[in-house]
Amino acid sequence: MGGRGGDEGGVREALRYGIVREVEGLAPPLRQRALFEQARCDLILQEGPPTPEAQRRLGRLLAGLKAGDEVIVQSLDAFQRSTGELAQLIRTFLEVGVVLRIVEGPDESETLPPAENVRRVLALLAEHEARRPSRSPAGAASRANSGSRKPLSKYQIEYARKLHREGTSLRSLSLLFQVSPNEVWEAIGD
CATH class of the missing domain: 1.10.10 (Arc Repressor Mutant, subunit A)
Incomplete structure (x- = not known):
């Protein structure tokens, strides 16, 4: 991990966090880790199958993010949150000044800096909702x-x-x- 996380003069430099999750629909954890190492993450958080404790650890990490920090995931699925919870999380990122980057492959990356247009966020949320197997499309018979x-x-x-x-x-x-x-x-x- 790089030296970007130094704390000289009482001011912490921005950090780049990679979140590796063992979740259906994402690449195997080793592949995710390789993508995040290639993206030069300072800290890679790797969890096995989602558990309540894993979600609490991730929540604590996300609550401590500062302006300029960057969170890198392979997909929004890595957060293991509902679409509404994702909307709240991304809104918090934008308000705090955290950059969200989705890295699907070595040359495939989507970055949502704090100044990015909200329409793109909504499009990502809609795509996330469409991929959720437990949900039926709007208007579908229950x-x-x-x-x-x-x-x-x-x-x-x-x-x-x-x-x-x-x-x-x-x-x-x-x-x-x-x-x-x-x-x-x-x-x-x-």
């Missing part, structure tokens, strides 16, 4: 995600019918049973 699971038990269906006859909206029922309004209607529809 039945596609339900698999073989029955959305509501027979007791829930009876109770939902009773509440609906008493005037409870499909939206309220969907919130109560944690399913989509369409699933409620399919279950109780007469």
Whole structure:
């Protein structure tokens, strides 16, 4: 690791952090590490499969970043956060003055310096959301995600019918049973 992290005169120089994660969709950890070493990272944080403790360690590292620091990942997937959490993290980076760099290969790099246009951030977040296998595209039938699971038990269906006859909206029922309004209607529809 380079000597960029010196602390002469009480002022810490900016550091370059690489985050290696063992996550589906990313290159193997050795390949990620090689990319970050080639990018001359001062500190490479490498974690195995995501665990709550690994997420806490990463959170502590990210909370201590200073203006001018650079975070390098192979993909936004390395953060193991929801799209909303990513939006908040990137916003914090931009506010603090941290540069985010996504290095997909030796000659493939995307850099988001603090002054970068927000539209590019939104495009990256949208791409991240599209790659998440647990999410269905907007407007897709929720039945596609339900698999073989029955959305509501027979007791829930009876109770939902009773509440609906008493005037409870499909939206309220969907919130109560944690399913989509369409699933409620399919279950109780007469």
